[in-house]
Amino acid sequence: MLHIDGLTKRFGANTAVDAATIEVDRAMMVGIIGASGAGKSTLLRMLNRLTDATGGAAHFDGTEITALEGAAKRRWQSDCAMIFQQFNLVPRMDVVANVLHGTLNRRSTLATLFSLYPEADIHRAIDILERLGIAEHAPKRAEALSGGQQQRVAIARALMQDPRMILADEPIASLDPMNAQIVMDTLRRIHDEDGRMVVCNLHTLDTARRYCDRVIGMRQGRIVFDGTPEQLTTGVARDIYGADASFSESATSTEIREHAPAPVPA
Numbered sequence: 001m002l003h004i005d006g007l008t009k010r011f012g013a014n015t016a017v018d019a020a021t022i023e024v025d026r027a028m029m030v031g032i033i034g035a036s037g038a039g040k041s042t043l044l045r046m047l048n049r050l051t052d053a054t055g056g057a058a059h060f061d062g063t064e065i066t067a068l069e070g071a072a073k074r075r076w077q078s079d080c081a082m083i084f085q086q087f088n089l090v091p092r093m094d095v096v097a098n099v100l101h102g103t104l105n106r107r108s109t110l111a112t113l114f115s116l117y118p119e120a121d122i123h124r125a126i127d128i129l130e131r132l133g134i135a136e137h138a139p140k141r142a143e144a145l146s147g148g149q150q151q152r153v154a155i156a157r158a159l160m161q162d163p164r165m166i167l168a169d170e171p172i173a174s175l176d177p178m179n180a181q182i183v184m185d186t187l188r189r190i191h192d193e194d195g196r197m198v199v200c201n202l203h204t205l206d207t208a209r210r211y212c213d214r215v216i217g218m219r220q221g222r223i224v225f226d227g228t229p230e231q232l233t234t235g236v237a238r239d240i241y242g243a244d245a246s247f248s249e250s251a252t253s254t255e256i257r258e259h260a261p262a263p264v265p266a
């Protein structure tokens, strides 16, 4: 299914991703973890061709995606929808229009210019919003929604493309723990119900353990762990994050906890 072979990206003297090799033979939910700067975003960006690789190759279902150009490259970018930490919605546009944006690459420039959407697409957009539990917000401007709701709109926009793979780059990094859980539940559901492959960059260990079938650990551009959530022990995590014996898992946790009330000023 997805074969990544020696994929490398250099920025000048800095090697952001160093000969990454990953074999995924069936659609699953893959989590990529690692400290800030480990190369997680760069790896995803090479897969959806926002960034060109310096070396190596990636294949999806037999097609060398790192070699695609022109229309074939655009088709692939539509086949692997990307979700970002900052949602990347058009804030002043309503929710439905944001979701319909997911069809832009298969519509004519003229239709896009005049916001002419086929009725079937509008119905589909509403159906997807319903599925994600946010249809009641359809007429609102995106900027009026909470972060968690906005991220679900971004997921709806991705689904509108009917992608073969979803790449999520730190989709919960800007969310509070409650909304983080809703968004991760949504991504997991999409995987379970649609059988779509989901590759998700995550900051936090507990999220990777809880939601992913397979976890890949990156450190300084290299893949230093590739295994099941059960194999991701505290010792392994310490290697991935490059921390010493004082490494504490809670430092990378998004678990929902009761917060102690703030002290009342005297």
Ligand SMILES: Nc1ncnc2c1ncn2[C@@H]1O[C@H](COP(=O)(O)OP(=O)(O)OP(=O)(O)O)[C@@H](O)[C@H]1O
Binding pocket: 011, 014, 015, 016, 034, 035, 036, 037, 038, 039, 040, 041, 042, 043
């Ligand atoms: N466009 C760029 N130009 C130069 N260097 C870059 C560029 N993008 C990323 N880098 C560098 O590549 C390395 C990997 O960055 P990347 O953003 O992929 O890491 P990350 O694991 O996703 O980090 P974070 O969790 O902070 O997003 C870093 O050293 C970063 O400074």
